[in-house]
Amino acid sequence: MLEELVQNYYDRIQYYFIQRVKDRYYAEDLTQEVFLKVLLALPKQQPENFEAWLFTIAKFTLYDFYRRKKIIFLPEDFAAYIDHDQSSAQKSVDQSALMDSINRLSDKLRRPFILSIRGYNYQEIAAIIGVKESTVKSRIFQARQKIKKQVKE
Structure with missing residues (x-):
């Protein structure tokens, strides 16, 4: 049925x-x-x-x-999620700038990144998007790097 x-x-x-x-x-x-x-x-x-x-x-x-x-998409510690090494003074990054950076990511980077923000682990994300766990880790890392670069510009 x-x-x-x-x-x-x-x-x-x-x-x-x-x-x-x-x-x-x-x-x-x-x-x-x-x-x-x-x-x-x-x-x-x-x-x-x-x-x-x-x-x-x-x-x-x-x-x-x-x-x-x-x-x-915008938890309070969102900036800290992007860069674990930031000092507290740097964590006051504009949330709209972060969202713009996320929206500029390609779909293949944005989707696993957003799922990780939602709390899914690498294994769950891999199952959802149909790729290997190592690919998920790589894409999330790449997404974080691109967002950090865009926010600093």
Whole structure:
């Protein structure tokens, strides 16, 4: 049953997210999150209008994503996360400059970097993006170096 639902609705839900978040990786993650919620909810609920119910789940998943994005992307010790060797005087780096630097990163560097900020470990990040753990470590290191360089300029 779930396989049939995925075949019928996956592309439409993913397109819904692509149009709103403008990032294919996030859209894929959000789409998978919706179908996980559907899988968990179906034994308890049998909606009359399944498509409307599915898109309602997608809408609220998107709201949660935006809420998490605001909180998680800018923790108070974000500058310290970039450079562990900074003195406390240097930690007063402008948060908007940091966000601009992150947004300038390529997708292959930005995605593992953001996942690490969210608290995922290297092994989990590797599983999420489908690369080796050593690749994740390298990309996060490269992202930190590029951000430090951009912020100092």
